[in-house]
Amino acid sequence: MSTAAQSDVLIVGAGLSGLAAAVALSGVGAQVALLERKPYVGGRAYSYPHPALAEVIDSQHVLLGCCTNLIDLCKLSGADRHIRWYDRITFLEPEQAGRATRRSDIGPSWLPAPGHSSLSFLGASMLSLADKSRIALGLLEFMRGYPQSDDEPFSAWLKRTKQTARAIRHFWEPVIVGALNDSFERCSTRYAGQVFHESFLKSAEGGRLGIPTQPMSEFYESVARLAEQQGTALHLRTSIDRLEQADGLWQAIASDGSLFRAPQLLLALPFEQTARLLQTLPEKNDAVTRVVSNMEQFSHAPITTIHLWFDREITPLDHAAFLDTRIQWVFNKTRIRRDEPEAEKGPGQYLELVISGSFAELQQTREQIVSSALEELGRFFPAAREAQVLKAGILKEARATFSVTPGLDRFRPSVDVAGNGLYLAGDWTRTGWPSTMEGAVRSGRLAADAIAKAKGNAAGFLTPDLPASGLMRISASR
Numbered sequence: 133m134s135t136a137a138q139s140d141v142l143i144v145g146a147g148l149s150g151l152a153a154a155v156a157l158s159g160v161g162a163q164v165a166l167l168e169r170k171p172y173v174g175g176r177a178y179s180y181p182h183p184a185l186a187e188v189i190d191s192q193h194v195l196l197g198c199c200t201n202l203i204d205l206c207k208l209s210g211a212d213r214h215i216r217w218y219d220r221i222t223f224l225e226p227e228q229a230g231r232a233t234r235r236s237d238i239g240p241s242w243l244p245a246p247g248h249s250s251l252s253f254l255g256a257s258m259l260s261l262a263d264k265s266r267i268a269l270g271l272l273e274f275m276r277g278y279p280q281s282d283d284e285p286f287s288a289w290l291k292r293t294k295q296t297a298r299a300i301r302h303f304w305e306p307v308i309v310g311a312l313n314d315s316f317e318r319c320s321t322r323y324a325g326q327v328f329h330e331s332f333l334k335s336a337e338g339g340r341l342g343i344p345t346q347p348m349s350e351f352y353e354s355v356a357r358l359a360e361q362q363g364t365a366l367h368l369r370t371s372i373d374r375l376e377q378a379d380g381l382w383q384a385i386a387s388d389g390s391l392f393r394a395p396q397l398l399l400a401l402p403f404e405q406t407a408r409l410l411q412t413l414p415e416k417n418d419a420v421t422r423v424v425s426n427m428e429q430f431s432h433a434p435i436t437t438i439h440l441w442f443d444r445e446i447t448p449l450d451h452a453a454f455l456d457t458r459i460q461w462v463f464n465k466t467r468i469r470r471d472e473p474e475a476e477k478g479p480g481q482y483l484e485l486v487i488s489g490s491f492a493e494l495q496q497t498r499e500q501i502v503s504s505a506l507e508e509l510g511r512f513f514p515a516a517r518e519a520q521v522l523k524a525g526i527l528k529e530a531r532a533t534f535s536v537t538p539g540l541d542r543f544r545p546s547v548d549v550a551g552n553g554l555y556l557a558g559d560w561t562r563t564g565w566p567s568t569m570e571g572a573v574r575s576g577r578l579a580a581d582a583i584a585k586a587k588g589n590a591a592g593f594l595t596p597d598l599p600a601s602g603l604m605r606i607s608a609s610r
């Protein structure tokens with residue numbers, strides 16, 4: 133067994149939670165060793181060169197203006213230069229019985245919050261007046277916030293507030309399935325309400341859509357560089373197999389036998405991998421045993437992305453939400469990556485289609501998924517029917533997110549629950565956020581706070597939430 137230098141803090145996992153903790157702690161002078169089993173950072177927000185396609189592909193990740201901690205981390209590292217911001221979201225209905233594709237754009241106007249999007253909402257052809265009035269009544273419930281308890285399924289809320297079938301299909305579903313990545317039965321009203329309160333009502337800024345314009349691993353490379361400049365020792369291709377405690381220090385043992393030691397250990401991993409590593413501990417205290425047993429309450433939800441290269445332009449839009457189809461979203465990667473010279477690939481176009489909560493697609497073959505996606509795409513963009521598909525690929529992420537199932541909050545551990553210098557981070561810990569990059573960054577910063585506090589420093593790494601704007605300031609102050 134080879135011995136590596138001892139550090140102040142060991143962080144296992146260089147996803148966003150681990151990166152955020154490493155930047156925070158090395159920024160205040162702690163010696164941090166960051167251990168990552170993959171050859172790149174970013175965790176689930178990754179990209180890689182696909183050998184058969186000869187392209188760098190990823191599952192497009194997006195953020196919102198209300199993701200204050202993620203945005204702050206991007207600003208600190210300079211990654212924010214590669215985020216393109218959009219104020220409006222385009223919703224497309226497919227062509228139907230002789231009617232062409234219909235477009236509704238939702239975005240802010242001069243009106244103050246919470247009414248900033250109401251003009252575009254009132255003009256949206258995807259909803260009838262009856263749908264809109266039900267939606268408006270429903271949104272009133274989230275004006276002052278969202279429920280503290282996460283016991284109610286969002287399906288029950290939709291029934292209770294008498295939402296119409298089309299309001300569900302054309303408004304609640306695209307937003308909630310897109311944001312929380314599971315069915316209404318398996319999402320709590322608390323997190324659905326949070327999405328609408330933070331991104332639709334509280335301020336126009338909170339609802340802005342940010343799209344990284346670089347492949348995801350490149351995008352987060354600058355965060356890793358910042359951590360390294362501050363002194364973090366990043367060890368890629370280092371898979372931790374086992375944990376031990378000896379002489380008052382934590383020991384993380386990698387698959388190649390390397391040994392890393394520190395008085396404080398942060399596991400910044402998804403829940404199932406946290407459970408696997410905790411189970412290797414020769415002795416477990418009650419808190420650790422409870423955390424491991426609570427993991428049984430967590431479940432994953434998949435995302436499938438379809439990557440299509442056409443011989444011509446299919447759409448001038450950068451992105452759009454699709455209605456009445458399995459596909460939630462289309463990203464025009466040729467336009468999104470337009471700042472990168474290597475992305476200039478002649479007159480053709482590269483589109484990425486996203487299917488959230490893609491449980492059905494997990495069982496389907498690549499050919500089935502691609503052919504049904506092409507058929508659906510033609511209903512939105514007729515040019516897709518005439519175009520030649522030059523190449524196509526899919527990415528199935530079976531463990532893309534954890535589902536915020538009703539009642540799950542009581543099983544989400546706080547970052548310092550384990551005691552003895554052992555800390556947890558990851559989007560699934562008790563962040564008050566669903567499975568998102570913002571949740572992951574918050575968890576890393578919360579863990580960094582707890583670690584700094586244990587050393588007698590009160591660091592306060594969290595960025596405050598966006599303030600309420602317009603008339604929402606009145607309801608926020610009541």
Ligand SMILES: Cc1cc2nc3c(=O)[nH]c(=O)nc-3n(C[C@H](O)[C@H](O)[C@H](O)COP(=O)(O)OP(=O)(O)OC[C@H]3O[C@@H](n4cnc5c(N)ncnc54)[C@H](O)[C@@H]3O)c2cc1C
Pocket residue numbers: 144145146147148149150167168169170173174175176177191192193194195370371372373400401402405435529531532533557558559560567568569570572
């Ligand atoms: C397809 C897809 C689309 C998504 N879209 C969005 C989106 O649009 N917006 C959004 O906000 N979120 C999105 N998410 C969710 C987001 O990616 C995650 O919530 C977030 O990245 C989780 O970060 P994390 O640090 O908690 O965990 P992870 O990213 O899983 O990081 C954990 C890290 O630990 C490493 N690791 C695991 N085991 C070991 C070990 N034994 N030793 C060493 N290292 C180990 C892993 O390789 C990984 O790098 C999406 C996720 C997927 C998969």
